[in-house]
Structures are given as structure tokens and as C-alpha cells.
Amino acid sequence: MKKSIKNIYLTWRTGRGGSRIPIGIIKKNSSEGVVFKYLKKGVEKAKKSGFLLFEGFPDVNKVYNSNVLDIFGHRLIKNERNDSKFFYDFWMIEPGKRDDTFYLLAKTQGLVPTDNFEFLADFYPRKDLCFITEISGLSTTKIESTLVNEGDVLRSVLEKDNSYDKYAVALYKDDIKLGYVKLINSRVFYHTKYKPKVIVHSIEKNGVLKKVFIKVTFE
Structure with missing residues (x-):
């Protein structure tokens, strides 16, 4: 089976509404295994x-090539937890990949409620690619919660002149701009020859949209 994940970028931000900053990269190959290094800038x-x-x-100057996945893997859910099935279903995890830490970090973003790190995958542009990500920028756009529903199909637009992210992908519900595909996850939109389809997967709201998770596929 062809690989779907190029690299995983470790990002950090000050908190909700803050810009994501790529501060590290995780690479996996047959010769070196899994390595992690910081992005100094x-x-x-x-x-x-x-x-x-x-x-x-x-050490910001070191290339780490041992225990990388052991350390980062502590952020992932344990299989024996009662809610693990819901977690895997939500992120659309392939049944045979539940012990693949690199894959799980890429697909679930390694999110925990106690810090502001995220693991964002740069995906290969495959026709059968499917992943869950989140709309960024909702704290700025402040969209009324009634305007978006689970199952809605969103329109994606490449914003090639975006000064913040040269791979920016804006998302629209009809003519209303909701926000953007998350940093790094958006790159595949620029590199694929296949047509993207973006569907609202899950919503957290409180008068306005707080979080909107989307399912991205390519046809």
C-alpha cells in the first residue's frame, strides 16, 4: 500500500485564536527510522x-533518532479505555493501524487539553486519501452556530496570495467564509490533481461556532 503521510510537523501556539507555529518535524524512512528535529526559525x-x-x-540543535514515538505516543489514547472506539471512529482510524504511533499522531493530531501542541501531517496527494482536520480562524470570523450543520459540503478556495500561509485554503458555506483548513494539512490541496471534497464532520458550538471538524477526501 502506498504511503499517505510525508512528514508530521509539530506546531505550537499561545492558545485559542493564536497563530500556529511549526517548531519541529518528524520524519520516517526505512534507513533512519523515525527522527525528530526542531525547526530553529x-x-x-x-x-x-x-x-x-x-x-x-x-536540545534544539540535536537530531533525535531514538524513543521519538515512545515520547510522543504518550499523547495518544490507550486501547483499553472505554471510549477508545469512539475516538478511533471519530478520527476514522483504519482498524489495523491502532498500534501505529506515527500514523495515529498524523491522523489525530496528538491533541490533549493541557497544552497547545498539535501534530499536523503533510499528506501525499492520493486519490483515496481521507483525513479529519479542523477549521482554523473561527475565533476571528465568529460564525453563528445555526449557519453550519454536520454533513454540510463546504467549498474550498486556494488563497495563493495569503501572506500568512502560502498554502492557505479558505472554506466557504455558500458565500460565507468560515475560516481555513489547518496549517500544514492544507498543503495537499495544492499538490493534488484530484478534486477535494470537504464535509462538516462534527461541530462544537455556543451561540457561535467554537470548533468545526471536517472530513477531507479527494475524488
């Missing part, structure tokens, strides 16, 4: 906003 930028290095990786 990103680290320098993030430190200005209070960023501290990821626990377990204290």
Missing part, C-alpha cells in the same frame, strides 16, 4: 511568545 519565533521546548527533547 520556528522555535525562535515561538520563544518570543513564551514557548518552552517539548519535554523529552531538550
Whole structure:
């Protein structure tokens, strides 16, 4: 089976509404295994906003090639938890991949409620690619919660002149701009020859849209 994940970028932000800053990259290949290294420019930028290095990786100049997935894997749900099935179903995890830490970090983003790190995959542009991600920018657009429903099909537009992200992909419900595909996850939209389809997967709301998860496929 062809690989679907190029690399995983570790991003950090100050909190909800803050810009995501890529501060590290995780690579996997047959010769070196899994390696992690910091992106120095990103680290320098993030430190200005209070960023501290990821626990377990204290040296910004080192290329880490041992215990990488063991350390990052602590962020993932344990199979024995009662809610693990819901978790895997939500993120559309392939049944045979539940012990593949690299795959799980890429597909679930390694999200935990206690910090502001996210693991965002740069995907290969395959026709059968399918992943769940989130709309960014909702804290700015403040869309009324009644305007979007689960199952809605959204329109994606490449914003090639975006000064923040050269791979920016804006998302629209009819003519209403909701926000953007998350940083890094958006790159595949630029590299694929297949037509993207974006469907609202899950919504968290409180008068306005707080979080909107989307399912992205390519036809």
C-alpha cells in the first residue's frame, strides 16, 4: 500500500485564536527510522511568545533518532479505555493501524487539553486519501452556530496570495467564509490533481461556532 503521510510537523501556539507555529518535524524512512528535529526559525519565533521546548527533547540543535514515538505516543489514547472506539471512529482510524504511533499522531493530531501542541501531517496527494482536520480562524470570523450543520459540503478556495500561509485554503458555506483548513494539512490541496471534497464532520458550538471538524477526501 502506498504511503499517505510525508512528514508530521509539530506546531505550537499561545492558545485559542493564536497563530500556529511549526517548531519541529518528524520524519520516517526505512534507513533512519523515525527522527525528530526542531525547526530553529520556528522555535525562535515561538520563544518570543513564551514557548518552552517539548519535554523529552531538550536540545534544539540535536537530531533525535531514538524513543521519538515512545515520547510522543504518550499523547495518544490507550486501547483499553472505554471510549477508545469512539475516538478511533471519530478520527476514522483504519482498524489495523491502532498500534501505529506515527500514523495515529498524523491522523489525530496528538491533541490533549493541557497544552497547545498539535501534530499536523503533510499528506501525499492520493486519490483515496481521507483525513479529519479542523477549521482554523473561527475565533476571528465568529460564525453563528445555526449557519453550519454536520454533513454540510463546504467549498474550498486556494488563497495563493495569503501572506500568512502560502498554502492557505479558505472554506466557504455558500458565500460565507468560515475560516481555513489547518496549517500544514492544507498543503495537499495544492499538490493534488484530484478534486477535494470537504464535509462538516462534527461541530462544537455556543451561540457561535467554537470548533468545526471536517472530513477531507479527494475524488
